[in-house]
Amino acid sequence: MADVIETQELVKKFGEFTAVDGLDLRIRTGELFGFLGPNGAGKTTTIRMLTTLSSITSGSATVAGFDVPSQPARVRERIGVVPQQFSLFEELTPVENLWYIGKLNGMPEAEIKARTTELLKVVTLHDKKDVKSGGFSGGMKQRLSVAAGLLHTPEILFMDEPTTGLDPQSRIALRELTQELNGQGITIIYTTHDMEEADKLCDRIAVMDHGRIIAEGTSSELKHKITQHKLIEVEVVDPDEALLQAVKDLDFVQGVRKEGDVLILQASKADDAFYKLTDLFRKRKKQVHEIRIREPSLEDVFIQLTKKDLRDE
């Protein structure tokens, strides 16, 4: 399959701050490609550069075969975008909004009308087509945004954290819609900081942190990277810092983190791990509820790669 997006050494600087730091990327036609990373990792900035909304400091980027800096209008003709922030006119109804976007995309009136009817059915907003969109719920606004992004039948659809702030029901609906669109052959670039979402949705995932791609591959490829380690979860009563340190000091432990009363250990293959752990807790008079071995998730991959928690920052 041909690459529909390609970047080389893509850099974006805001003054001294480097938001995107030498990004090399290849996205194939028809892929549902995910950018995974915490807020501030450079996902949105990358999307903005690729969608011509933000200038490129250095490096190159081609989208749908067009050079982004020199042929932005050509790029815009071929892409659709669902921005993070609702970006339609709240004073206008869905029909009016789509008419305006259609006109700006150079579409004939009849085509706008047909596409509007079709898309509003797809995003299940047909019964609200003449209601001012300012009063819509977050999910409805985001679905309208998807319709606006798809209006001119783009080859590529960029979706920048589309599910952020939505209730679970709306999230599921939007994910299903995304998969449906991808199924129709549209290449989708999807950014999220939700590991589970990326895991379930995306064909391939690029994990971003500090403006760089730190890992790239399918979900299973990424998970495989950390399977040489075992993940051991220990549910213990009132784990304190001293205990945490003592666990960390065990020879087979590569890393440890605490989630409530659960300690999550990355352990190298050591047959005596169970023995050593129970011995430690007994000596320290700590009551242990459960010790279990876990399969790694994308979150574990992220933590392994970045050496930090996945909490936003």
Added chain:
Amino acid sequence: MAKKGKLQHLGVDAGETLLDLEKVKAIIRKNWFVLRSDRMRLVPMMMFPVIMIVIFGYTSGVTPKNLPAALVDYDNSVLSNEVAGQLQALQVLAIEHRFGSESEGKRAMDAGQIQALIIIPPGFGKDVSEGRQASIRLLVDESEPSIAQIAKSSVAVFVKGVSSKISLQRLSEQQRKAQYARQQLASVQTALLYADGTQADAYRLSLQSLALAQSRLSSNIKSAQASAQAVAAGLSTPSNQDLLRSPEFQERTALQDAAARAAQVKSIAQQQSLLAQMAAYNALAGRDAAAIKQVALVRAQMAQWKAADAADAAQDESASRTLASVDDVLERIGSQDTSILSDPIHLEQEAAYGQNRQGIDFLLPSLLALIIFQGATQGMGRAIAGERKDGSLTRVFLTPTSNVTILVGTQLFYIIFETIRSSFIVFLAILLFGVRISGSILETLFIIALFAAGSVGVGMLLSAMAKGEEQYMPLAMMVSLPMVFLAGVFLPIQTMPGPLKALATVIPIHFAGNALRGVMIKGFSILTVLPDIAYLAGFALLTFVVSLIVFKREVL
């Protein structure tokens, strides 16, 4: 419990302090951090009061100086030259030109070279010198009502001054005449006092004593006559005849009778008795002669008195003549007093552009320019800055639509909107205030649209600079509010200090006001105000080009 209840009324719950100063400090600091981080908002907010105080401070209560004016002196008399000289000394007006005719002056006014034209009509000097009411005419361009008012009142005060000077001259002339009349009266009074007080009284007294003396004498003579008659009855001697015939006795017939009878007296005894009688009579006659002399003297005195009386009468007559003339003078002074009270010089004020124009007619063009500018700058916040902030501009950026297209489309809408809005204001002014448009309505609309383009351009530029409506508003305020004062609607431009005045005359609102005034009020063709039109077109183009440069497609 009661206390707690009270505090709960004030929104204080358990565990809270009514007024926590530490938290108050934190809130104050937080607000400062918020403001500090938004320079685009902070700077205009700080600059705004500075601009206000500068404009207000320098423009309030200052009398304008050296308003350009011209003089037409049709009279060219000594007095008109003097008045012209005094006009030069006026601070409010600067008589920069002297024209030969009114039409020349009006042309200069049309061209905006002068704001006031003073006309001294022919016969001005003659009217004043002959005590008639003369007039000076004043033509004022009321385009700037406040300035026109100042020019008018300044000239009115000046004319009043000249007028009262002439009034004073006339009054002192009258005083001189009154003084003369007063002197005349005094001399008459003196003469009368002298006549009545001394001579006449003396004459009257002597006349009275004389009359008394004569009446006594008359009664004596009567008794002498009676006794003489008695004597004469027996006395008729011829020797007495001569005596009796003497001229002194001729008048007295009774004595003649007595003498006749005396001649007939026969007896010696009778003769002796008669002689004795005669002697007595002679004595009386002597006294009578003396009385007669006395009477003659009285008569002479009487004649003298009568003469004196006549002289008095003559004097009286001359006095009454003098009085009559004084009366006449006074009456004339009296009648002239009222003419002195009315001003010797009357100021005829005329509006240069139509007599039936009212304040709003002249205010409307500047007001309209101001409204267009204000409306355009206030409304453009939503246009670009607002859409940028709410993200809808991002959606536009995602379409293959050029910046020029976006700006032209946005700008055209607001130009059309402002033109319709301003036309509505003009329509309202016509309907409610009876404003008359002297020139072409179509040309007026064209100027409105052209100025709206420039004003919308300013709004567009600011909107392109601002990150959102919150930033836009202070920016727009900083630009648009000074215009309120610099437009010359509320504060006269002429009262401003040099730099502000210079600024007020180069801002587009000034040219828009000029062009609109020319067409709407003065009835000019649009060609007459072509320089203003060219400026406005240039300004609109400039703002568009700068907006295009400032307008960034970058989404941050």
